[in-house]
Amino acid sequence: MAERNLFDAVIIGGGLHGLSTAIHLSKAGLQVVVLEKDHPGRHASGVNAGGVRRLGRDLAEVPLSVEALKVWHEIEDFVGDDCGYTTCGQIQIAESEAEHEQQRERVAKLRALGFDHERLIDGDEVRRIVPALSPPCVGAIWCAEDGAANPYRTTQAFFRTARAAGADIRLGAEVHAIERVAGHWRAQLKDDALEAPILINCAGAWADRMCRMIGDDAPLEAAAPMLMITEPVEPFITPVLGAVGRMLSFKQFENGTVMIGGGQRGRAAREVNLAGTRLRGMGNSAATVTALFPQLGAVKVMRCWAGIEAMMPDAIPVIGPSAVAEGAYHAFGFSGHGFQLSPIVGRLLCELITEGRSSLPIEAFSITRFQ
Amino acid sequence: MSQIKDAALAIIGAGHAGRAAADLARELAIETVVLDQGHGNGSGNGALVWLIHGDGTICFSRDDTAHELTAQCIILAPGALDRPRLDEAPVAGGAEVPDIQITSALGLEHGWDPIQRFWYPMCGEAGGTSLERIFLAGAVTGRLGQAIAVWQGRRAVRAVAEKLGHDIGEGEQSEPPPAELQTPPSLDAARLNNEQIVCDCEGTTVGEIRRLAALGCDDVNQAKAFARPGAGECQGRRCAVAVAEVLAAARGVAVAEVGYFRQRWPTSPVSLDQLALFQELDDG
Numbered sequence: 001m002a003e004r005n006l007f008d009a010v011i012i013g014g015g016l017h018g019l020s021t022a023i024h025l026s027k028a029g030l031q032v033v034v035l036e037k038d039h040p041g042r043h044a045s046g047v048n049a050g051g052v053r054r055l056g057r058d059l060a061e062v063p064l065s066v067e068a069l070k071v072w073h074e075i076e077d078f079v080g081d082d083c084g085y086t087t088c089g090q091i092q093i094a095e096s097e098a099e100h101e102q103q104r105e106r107v108a109k110l111r112a113l114g115f116d117h118e119r120l121i122d123g124d125e126v127r128r129i130v131p132a133l134s135p136p137c138v139g140a141i142w143c144a145e146d147g148a149a150n151p152y153r154t155t156q157a158f159f160r161t162a163r164a165a166g167a168d169i170r171l172g173a174e175v176h177a178i179e180r181v182a183g184h185w186r187a188q189l190k191d192d193a194l195e196a197p198i199l200i201n202c203a204g205a206w207a208d209r210m211c212r213m214i215g216d217d218a219p220l221e222a223a224a225p226m227l228m229i230t231e232p233v234e235p236f237i238t239p240v241l242g243a244v245g246r247m248l249s250f251k252q253f254e255n256g257t258v259m260i261g262g263g264q265r266g267r268a269a270r271e272v273n274l275a276g277t278r279l280r281g282m283g284n285s286a287a288t289v290t291a292l293f294p295q296l297g298a299v300k301v302m303r304c305w306a307g308i309e310a311m312m313p314d315a316i317p318v319i320g321p322s323a324v325a326e327g328a329y330h331a332f333g334f335s336g337h338g339f340q341l342s343p344i345v346g347r348l349l350c351e352l353i354t355e356g357r358s359s360l361p362i363e364a365f366s367i368t369r370f371q
Numbered sequence: 372m373s374q375i376k377d378a379a380l381a382i383i384g385a386g387h388a389g390r391a392a393a394d395l396a397r398e399l400a401i402e403t404v405v406l407d408q409g410h411g412n413g414s415g416n417g418a419l420v421w422l423i424h425g426d427g428t429i430c431f432s433r434d435d436t437a438h439e440l441t442a443q444c445i446i447l448a449p450g451a452l453d454r455p456r457l458d459e460a461p462v463a464g465g466a467e468v469p470d471i472q473i474t475s476a477l478g479l480e481h482g483w484d485p486i487q488r489f490w491y492p493m494c495g496e497a498g499g500t501s502l503e504r505i506f507l508a509g510a511v512t513g514r515l516g517q518a519i520a521v522w523q524g525r526r527a528v529r530a531v532a533e534k535l536g537h538d539i540g541e542g543e544q545s546e547p548p549p550a551e552l553q554t555p556p557s558l559d560a561a562r563l564n565n566e567q568i569v570c571d572c573e574g575t576t577v578g579e580i581r582r583l584a585a586l587g588c589d590d591v592n593q594a595k596a597f598a599r600p601g602a603g604e605c606q607g608r609r610c611a612v613a614v615a616e617v618l619a620a621a622r623g624v625a626v627a628e629v630g631y632f633r634q635r636w637p638t639s640p641v642s643l644d645q646l647a648l649f650q651e652l653d654d655g
């Protein structure tokens with residue numbers, strides 16, 4: 001039987017956002033094909049830190065992030081797997097009065113907008129939540145309901161769910177060209193072409209290329225945030241920990257290993273799918289960790305890696321319709337924090353496509369902001 | 372952070388190939404640094420290599436000091452490792468596999484040798500690779516045995532000397548001595564039972580690899596992402612071949628198709644205190 005090549009929607013990119021969009025559209029009754037040049041989870045979606053964080057989000061992202069967390073709390077209902085999700089809490093510490101003042105302003109701003117998920121706590125409470133912390137700490141922002149999940153498992157679960165919902169997911173399928181043919185989009189593969197009236201660009205760090213093919217333009221930078229993981233140590237910290245004044249994201253897993261990240265960048269070469277590590281950045285992360293937890297100095301780092309991520313100049317994603325072409329939509333540029341948003345962005349795109357409007361405000365993410 | 376004086380040549384690994392290379396380099400008056408992590412094994416000097424860039428930058432530590440140096444050429448001679456045991460077949464004539472951690476982290480291309488059943492990095496007759504400053508010699512190339520290692524070590528130095536513009540005259544033009552061909556009995560991966568452990572560090576079983584194959588997992592890096600074989604203490608040194616063979620058998624394809632683990636620097640575990648030594652480093 002010949003493979004079908006006319007669909008209701010073509011999605012480019014089988015990362016979490018492409019898969020989530022595929023799940024929602026398939027459930028809404030659309031025939032969807034996902035084209036993925038490698039395999040799901042090969043890039044950012046499968047190798048990230050798994051942080052499920054509302055804490056510290058750009059104000060424009062807060063409503064989406066709050067809604068996404070509701071899905072994370074019931075993630076098994078969405079994708080039939082718990083994705084390794086735990087509500088371990090996320091904490092951002094302030095090491096000086098000035099830093100804590102910044103936090104006060106931030107929390108007040110959120111309150112004014114009607115959000116109370118970020119809570120200010122004092123130094124004593126920080127010590128109660130993270131007794132192992134060494135330097136004196138003035139206070140923190142505490143999001144007790146935030147958490148973390150396992151990105152491998154999450155990607156696998158989204159993949160299975162999208163397939164089960166009826167999406168046709170093609171692996172090793174790289175889109176080389178996009179054309180407009182008789183009111184349809186045609187995505188050209190090496191030896192095949194798929195057509196649909198709707199085209200959705202979820203191509204991660206390669207999304208600017210897809211933009212150019214349909215006539216849009218977006219200033220995307222492909223970067224390679226790094227992570228490292230230690231050997232197992234005795235349990236000493238539960239929440240994911242960050243700090244106002246340091247590049248750090250720190251999480252101990254149930255098996256005792258500690259994941260260390262926080263935005264230090266490696267070397268990205270997206271043409272060859274390469275995300276390489278850099279010693280200096282890793283050295284900086286290590287120094288930050290041992291300043292906060294000197295007892296970890298002798299603990300061994302087992303593995304370092306990096307993933308290719310799409311960074312936008314204003315560090316918030318592009319979500320919504322094309323500025324120039326009918327029937328084309330974008331969801332990319334998550335700038336280092338798109339894992340948490342993955343259950344919700346697909347839903348908003350689905351609403352846009354099937355109902356012509358989205359239930360949450362997405363104007364701030366319009367691609368027209370770069371024109 | 373100490374900046375060691377740059378060298379014309381750096382040799383990584385002081386086994387038969389590395390030592391032969393170092394000897395000839397000395398004869399030819401090529402300024403050479405030898406780095407070998409072995410402590411007190413005669414040839415080792417406690418230098419743990421953390422990172423090598425194709426441009427000749429090498430970062431290493433020794434006695435709790437971090438060092439960086441730039442070499443115009445690098446000869447990699449990390450040797451071979453003991454072949455891990457998975458099946459119960461006798462080990463006769465096949466107890467080693469090339470140590471490809473460094474060559475994989477450098478992004479060199481590797482081939483699968485179906486007779487000797489291991490991965491090896493591709494290189495030319497004189498050890499040259501796709502990275503113009505990087506040469507290979509010794510067992511890492513998949514050609515095992517002392518005589519060939521010594522020959523390759525010397526051959527690589529002559530290639531380096533030529534590249535650096537040293538006059539080495541006619542030199543020796545000998546044919547390479549034959550390598551010792553290992554013929555380990557092929558692994559009957561289909562007969563292994565599901566409970567058998569493939570990756571000791573992470574406890575990944577044969578059954579888990581088979582389940583991943585059924586899910587559509589195509590290569591060992593995907594398997595590593597999903598079930599963690601090769602992600603533990605030894606970084607796949609022990610299980611790389613076994614994981615590839617079990618996955619290939621489960622998928623019904625040649626081992627060459629399922630690939631080898633992509634490595635990242637540093638390729639060996641290091642403490643946070645040691646890692647912090649490198650915070651001032653400028654490694655581009």
Ligand SMILES: Cc1cc2nc3c(=O)[nH]c(=O)nc-3n(C[C@H](O)[C@H](O)[C@H](O)COP(=O)(O)OP(=O)(O)OC[C@H]3O[C@@H](n4cnc5c(N)ncnc54)[C@H](O)[C@@H]3O)c2cc1C
Pocket residue numbers: 012013014015016017018035036037038039040041042043044045046047048049050051052053173174175176202203204205206207224225226227261306307308309331332333334335336337338339340341
């Ligand atoms: C190291 C690291 C840590 C992170 N930590 C966190 C965290 O803790 N919390 C958080 O919320 N976020 C985190 N992120 C960010 C998060 O991982 C990403 O924002 C998110 O996964 C992006 O998903 P995506 O689907 O847009 O992109 P991707 O997962 O990159 O998927 C895009 C896909 O498109 C495919 N593609 C590209 N071009 C083509 C083409 N021409 N044809 C076919 N397919 C194509 C690619 O192969 C890729 O698989 C982290 C990211 C990294 C790298």
